Amino acid sequence: MRNAFSNEITRLAKDNPEIVVLSGDIGNKLFDQFKTQFPNRFYNCGVAEANMMSMAAGLALCGFRAVPYTIVPFITTRCLEQIRVDVCYHNLPVVIVGVGGGFSYASLNATHHSCEEVALLRVLPNMTVICPGDPMEVRLALRAALQYKGPVYIRLGKKGEPVIHKEEFSFVIGKGVPIRSGQDVCFLNCGLLLPNVIQAAEILKEKGISAGVISFHTVKPLDEDLLKEVFSTYPLVVTIEEHSKLGGFGGAVAEWVTDQTQFSSRLLRIGSSDSFFYSAGEQEDAREYFGLTSEKIADKTLNFFTGISKK
Amino acid sequence: MDITKIQIQNNQSKINLAEMEQMARLIRAKIIELSYKAKTPHIGSSLSCTDILVAAYWQALEIDPTNPDNPNRDRFILSKGHAATALYATLAYRGFFPLDFLETYDKPGSTLPEHPSPHCAPGIEAATGSLGHGLSLGVGMALGAKIKDLDYRVYIVMSDGECNEGSVWEAALLAPAQKLVNLVAIVDYNKWQATGPSNQVMSLSPLAQKWTAFGWNTLEIDGHDLGTLSQVLSDVPDKSGKPVAVIANTIKGKGISFMENDNNWHYKIPNENEYKNALEELGF
Numbered sequence: 001m002r003n004a005f006s007n008e009i010t011r012l013a014k015d016n017p018e019i020v021v022l023s024g025d026i027g028n029k030l031f032d033q034f035k036t037q038f039p040n041r042f043y044n045c046g047v048a049e050a051n052m053m054s055m056a057a058g059l060a061l062c063g064f065r066a067v068p069y070t071i072v073p074f075i076t077t078r079c080l081e082q083i084r085v086d087v088c089y090h091n092l093p094v095v096i097v098g099v100g101g102g103f104s105y106a107s108l109n110a111t112h113h114s115c116e117e118v119a120l121l122r123v124l125p126n127m128t129v130i131c132p133g134d135p136m137e138v139r140l141a142l143r144a145a146l147q148y149k150g151p152v153y154i155r156l157g158k159k160g161e162p163v164i165h166k167e168e169f170s171f172v173i174g175k176g177v178p179i180r181s182g183q184d185v186c187f188l189n190c191g192l193l194l195p196n197v198i199q200a201a202e203i204l205k206e207k208g209i210s211a212g213v214i215s216f217h218t219v220k221p222l223d224e225d226l227l228k229e230v231f232s233t234y235p236l237v238v239t240i241e242e243h244s245k246l247g248g249f250g251g252a253v254a255e256w257v258t259d260q261t262q263f264s265s266r267l268l269r270i271g272s273s274d275s276f277f278y279s280a281g282e283q284e285d286a287r288e289y290f291g292l293t294s295e296k297i298a299d300k301t302l303n304f305f306t307g308i309s310k311k
Numbered sequence: 312m313d314i315t316k317i318q319i320q321n322n323q324s325k326i327n328l329a330e331m332e333q334m335a336r337l338i339r340a341k342i343i344e345l346s347y348k349a350k351t352p353h354i355g356s357s358l359s360c361t362d363i364l365v366a367a368y369w370q371a372l373e374i375d376p377t378n379p380d381n382p383n384r385d386r387f388i389l390s391k392g393h394a395a396t397a398l399y400a401t402l403a404y405r406g407f408f409p410l411d412f413l414e415t416y417d418k419p420g421s422t423l424p425e426h427p428s429p430h431c432a433p434g435i436e437a438a439t440g441s442l443g444h445g446l447s448l449g450v451g452m453a454l455g456a457k458i459k460d461l462d463y464r465v466y467i468v469m470s471d472g473e474c475n476e477g478s479v480w481e482a483a484l485l486a487p488a489q490k491l492v493n494l495v496a497i498v499d500y501n502k503w504q505a506t507g508p509s510n511q512v513m514s515l516s517p518l519a520q521k522w523t524a525f526g527w528n529t530l531e532i533d534g535h536d537l538g539t540l541s542q543v544l545s546d547v548p549d550k551s552g553k554p555v556a557v558i559a560n561t562i563k564g565k566g567i568s569f570m571e572n573d574n575n576w577h578y579k580i581p582n583e584n585e586y587k588n589a590l591e592e593l594g595f
Contacts, residue, residue, distance in 0.1 A: 020458065040458055048484065051447040054450075055451035055454065059454060059455050062459075066451070081441065082447070
């Protein structure tokens, strides 16, 4: 995902002289092409994220499309105050890009994990929150964000995520993308677990459960039209995210459906529990621990579906 | 004399010293009137930075109140947003909006609350009130001029208490590295913060040496000397190739004998007698 981001921002900067990339002392090699082509539009702001975020707002107040970039917890919760006041209160078109969402940097320990920031960012007025599900969604989300009149947060994984969308498609902020259709269960995937969810749908198919999959990349604004359709069609809707179940995408959908009167469908939220991950290990180990592998997603869904079917 | 009846606006960019002194008295009177009528605090903080604003708005800044969005205008950010009455009064007298508009200050539904933002009125560059934001915003703005090869300058007024914030020092480290010669950080060094002497709350002193050590061309001046302020703020970009830090030694509550250096006036609101006495001391 981060390579897709750096390639795409370099491509877009050719036609948009207002794009300025700010880095929190990471990604130097990643941005070699950008820096070579646009030497006066890349700034290493050092390990000083609060200042970097306000700088991005200052640039935006002068007409620039500032793109501050560093590791997710440092570009979000570390400088939440600056995002809230300088970016969101001014309602500025700053595109905040975080690399390493969820457990992407699992081996670096919990200081580098981020399973809280979606919850914190989505409550900020004017903020848009996008969690792309594959490298293609990263490219398309970035294009859309740089045209958007307001703050946008884009949550990346790390590198090597499989490409789900082989072709470009019409990406609209706040509009989910159907991946496969089903009848019994609908997976609404938000972000990094898209390949796992597609695999989980395959596992369920083998067990006689027909599962649809939607890439629900935008947490805010929620695609309410699509939610209405899904809750009208499927007896079980499952939200999936590599983020805490508290306040994230699943929380957003739960809030929304609570205020609706017309649906009898059930909602299951799958995400990390209210705990740090204290162990050594890679992303897959953290996913195993929190039940976010394809098999565990399928198991949880099957158990829940079986439970509600008996009633 | 009723200060509300004085309808002097001075839209001239360069006025003489006597006119600046008169303007400073007028703005101080308006600050006290606004706080008295709306029952809002921070009079001492507003009075300490008044001369800085007068020198900036009537001498240094290349601005046009009839064209407040000119991309090449100089930018001024009152980062110590709690001194909003000083900024509102300055902008009104400078001609950015009618003086009558000040009558709406802090009234429900008005766009003039106790801290400023660009939503409030023309001429306000940034939302401030949460301390420690203005300098970093200014670094972004000053960098923008460099990228676009424009010659506008960026002025930030901070309080000494604001220098408690770590983000100030993040910005102070970056600006010299980027050689932002069009950036001016002014510290309204009145030696007080909300609950005590600023040099007891944190180890600010020696403040000028700190800014020098961080790579700024640092000037320590009398923050009530309108002539020196005008000269220092106008002489930007600095020939040294560094951003400029101005340590403006000021007196909290400046201009009103019974408010000067009395930190109770950080929060205190004048009663009717204090209001009348204050205006009388200012010649109104």
